[in-house]
Structure formats: C-alpha cells, structure tokens
Amino acid sequence: EVQLVESGGDLVQPGGSLRLSCTASGFTFGDYWMTWVRQAPGKGLEWVANINQDGSMRQYLDSVKGRFTISRDDAKNSLYLQMNSLRAEDTATYYCARPPGRRLDYWGQGALVTVSS
Amino acid sequence: DIVVTQTPHSLSVTPGQPASISCKSSQSLLDSDGTTYLFWYQQKSGQSPQLLISEGSNRFSGVPDRFSGSGSGTDFTLTISRVEAEDAGVYYCMQGIHLPWTFGQGTKVEI
Numbered sequence A: 001e002v003q004l005v006e007s008g009g010d011l012v013q014p015g016g017s018l019r020l021s022c023t024a025s026g027f028t029f030g031d032y033w034m035t036w037v038r039q040a041p042g043k044g045l046e047w048v049a050n051i052n053q054d055g056s057m058r059q060y061l062d063s064v065k066g067r068f069t070i071s072r073d074d075a076k077n078s079l080y081l082q083m084n085s086l087r088a089e090d091t092a093t094y095y096c097a098r099p100p101g102r103r104l105d106y107w108g109q110g111a112l113v114t115v116s117s
Numbered sequence B: 001d002i003v004v005t006q007t008p009h010s011l012s013v014t015p016g017q018p019a020s021i022s023c024k025s026s027q028s029l030l031d032s033d034g035t036t037y038l039f040w041y042q043q044k045s046g047q048s049p050q051l052l053i054s055e056g057s058n059r060f061s062g063v064p065d066r067f068s069g070s071g072s073g074t075d076f077t078l079t080i081s082r083v084e085a086e087d088a089g090v091y092y093c094m095q096g097i098h099l100p101w102t103f104g105q106g107t108k109v110e111i
Helices: none
Strands: A003-007 A018-025 A034-039 A045-051 A058-060 A068-073 A078-083 A092-098 A111-115 B004-007 B010-012 B019-025 B038-043 B050-054 B067-072 B075-080 B089-095 B107-110
Touching (some): A018 A111, A034 A068, B019 B038, B019 B107, B075 B089
Parallel strands (some): B010 B107
Antiparallel strands (some): A034 A092, A045 A058, A068 A078, B004 B019
C-alpha cells in the first residue's frame, strides 16, 4: 500500500524558516518524481514544486522561487521542502504527492504551516 | 499561466440524480505526445484530495464507475451518473500540460 506521511508543520513567525518532510512507503521511492501541493485555509489547491528522480530537475511556483527548496533522500525514502523567508500568504496545509504521468495519484495527509506573529 | 475555470461553484444534488461539473482551460490540454493532461480530484471534508480521473477520461483504480470524465482540448466535464451520499465534497480539475500546474477553484457538491 502506497503511503505518504508529512511532518514538520508548525507555527512560525514571518521571515522564519521551516522544513517539511514526507516519508514514503509501499513503492520504490527512487523511481518517481515527487511533488508538493498546498492549500490555504478554506481555499483551493496550489501546486508548489516538483523534483525528479535524481534531484537534478527542480521546478517551482514563481511565488516560492528563491525561498523554497525541494529535495529528496532516496536512502531514507524521504522528500523535503525547506521553506525560508516565510510570509503570511504561505500559511497552508502542505501535501506531498506522487505524480506519475503528472497525475497526482497518491497524497499524504498534509502538514499545517502557519505563518504569524 | 494556464487559467482553469470550473462551473458551477457549488451544486446541490438529490441522491440518485446525475451531476455534472464543467472545467474550461485557457489553452488546449492536448500535448504533442497525444496525452491530454487534465485530471479530476475529489476532496472530502477534512481529508486529502484523491485522484478520480486522469488524462481527461481514465478512471483511477478503485473509483466507482458512476464517475466519468469527458471532453477534449479546452473543455472538459466530470459526470456523476447517480450521486450517492458519500460523493459529498469539493471537486477540482487540474491541468498538467504546462508549469505551473494549475487547479480550478473547486466545485462544492452537497447531497
């Protein structure tokens, strides 16, 4: 059974940093691109970033480029999102998802990030 | 960026009746490889989104056959042939042909 479990969500002050993790199981993690998607409270879904199998290709939403870094550790079956210079508008539940053929076929349960003073 | 527009914003349906959601994109979602990069997701209250339909019309594994996707190019439709109580939630379409991948604003389905 494919499982994705996010962790690391927290309350952080504007300008602060946070690292989210996503631990995968039930499939060969290293064979897949991985994706982060976020959802602001009561709002819709927003794609954030992708990373390819060996980490050589990283794609970002313009509004997070230069502030967020997606990475992975295949030995730990883990995906990460390092978030720096956080803003109030980054407040959201962050989901990791698996995107074979660009379809997001499995999602984690989400990690809530709240940016507030 | 490709704009994806869903209508209606909300829908109230009686169990056993059909329901349809429209999704229109600002650019064609048919890629040169012949793939249509249009996907439908269902998000029930308090849960993560779940994939329903990929490539415009392919039901994902385990999705009931009352769900179907149709359309091409820029115009797509998700149809629930006979709505059940468990179908309540918010439905999103998403385009994956060009970055940034973008979602429609969602359609809330109430039973």
